[in-house]
Amino acid sequence: MKAFSPTLALTRSLKQLNMIGRRNNTNVADFILTGLSDSEEVQMALFMLFLLIYLTTMLGNVGMILIIRLDLQLHTPMYFFLTxxxxxDLSYSTVITPKTLVNLLTSNHISxxxxxxxxxxxxxxxxxxxxxxxxxxxDRxxxxxxxxxxxxxxxxxxxxxxxxGxxxxxxxxxxxxVVWMSRLHFCxxxxxRHFFCDTSPILALSCTDTYDIEIMIYILAGSTLMVSLITISASYMSILSTILKINSTSGKQKAFSTCASHLLGVTIFYGTLIFTYLKPRKSYSLGKDQVVSVFYTIVIPMLNPLIYSLRNKEVKNALIRVMQRRQDSR
Structure with missing residues (x-):
């Protein structure tokens, strides 16, 4: 079976999105993102903070990919998924953070x-x-x-x-x-009222009835969250049942340690998504939603490589081996 190429798929989708933009019957040629603050001092502070976070995200995720690729002992299913x-995470952060950094310094316009x-x-x-x-x-x-x-x-x-899949x-x-959202009219x-183009603030901006589109979004987002959460919950219920049957304390600790990083990452990621998206649009709050959005779009992609590396002896040992090989080759 021919492998699915995310890069190729994303490139083709850009052409489709350009066609959607030309077909949409609207008086709006571009949008203005309100950002996170009107204060220049706060904007500069946020710029420095987000730039540091983004550089750490790049370094952490690229470093994780390289370590797994270079160390043969990490060529296992668990680290294949982690790659x-x-x-x-690297792509996710790149979609949001660079544009946010530009907006903090210059114009907030986006086509x-x-x-x-x-x-x-x-x-x-x-x-x-x-x-x-x-x-x-x-896998766990x-x-x-x-x-x-x-x-x-x-x-x-x-x-x-x-x-x-x-x-x-x-x-x-x-x-x-996006196809359904493109049917909206902006008069x-x-x-x-956000620092990036999310569905809720775009829906709030439309001058047409958004009920059908909101239902569709709730169905898609809800099914994505529910299917994945049910799968994760069922897996960990079985894992917990198996761990409780282990007699030795060291065996239980080892089993728990193999799941701890993944479970922590799941809890943080899903917690913010559920808070943001599985609620009525009437309860949309700019301040609260922006804080949560900053967390899962900018901060979490930085945290994941830290969570999976600092709590993982195999990754630490792999990093040591890779660095030793580089020193020996000199």
Missing amino acids: HLSFI FTGCFAQMFFFVFLGAAECFLLSSMAC YVAICSPLHYPVTMSKRLCHALVT PYVISFINSFVN DSNVV
Whole structure:
């Protein structure tokens, strides 16, 4: 089966989004993002903070990918999934943070097509991370509940399927979302009360009835969250049941340690998403939603490589081995 290429798919989707922008019957040619603050001092402070976070995100995720690629002992299903998680986090942050940094220093304008392109990639990568975390939970389930069958069960073919599936499903999910959103009409105001093009503030800006589109978004977002959460919950219920049956304390601690990083990452990521999206639009609060949005769009992509590396002895040892090989080669 031919592998799904995220880069190729995203390039093709840009052309589709450009066509959507030209077909949309609206008086708005571009949007103005209100940003996070009107104060120049606060904007400069946020610029420095977000720049530091973004550089740390780049370094952490690229470093994680390189370590896993360079160390043969990490060529296992668990780290194969972790490589793709780092790729998604890197892309996810890049969709939002650079434009936010530019807006903090210069103009807050974003073109109609650029706004919907940002929305498309944001939804696509966010949904892909949800489903990928589910795949990682399934991997942990097999590793702990069926350790003897793990090498056979988690074959290369199954691992590729568990990675390709999230990309394909999320691509379709995001494309449907953007196509429906493109049917909105924007008559007078073009001021988006957010620091990036998210669905809620764009819906609030429309001068047409958004009920059907809101229902569609709730269905897509709700099904993505529910399917992935049910998969993760079922996996960890089975994992917990298996761990409780282990007699030795050291065995229980080792089993828990293999899941702790993933469970922490899942809790942080899903907690912010549920708070933001699984609620009525009437309860939308600019201040609260912006703070939460900053956390899951800018901060979490930086935290994930720290969570999975600082709590993982194998990654630390792999980093030491890679650095020793580089020193020996000189």
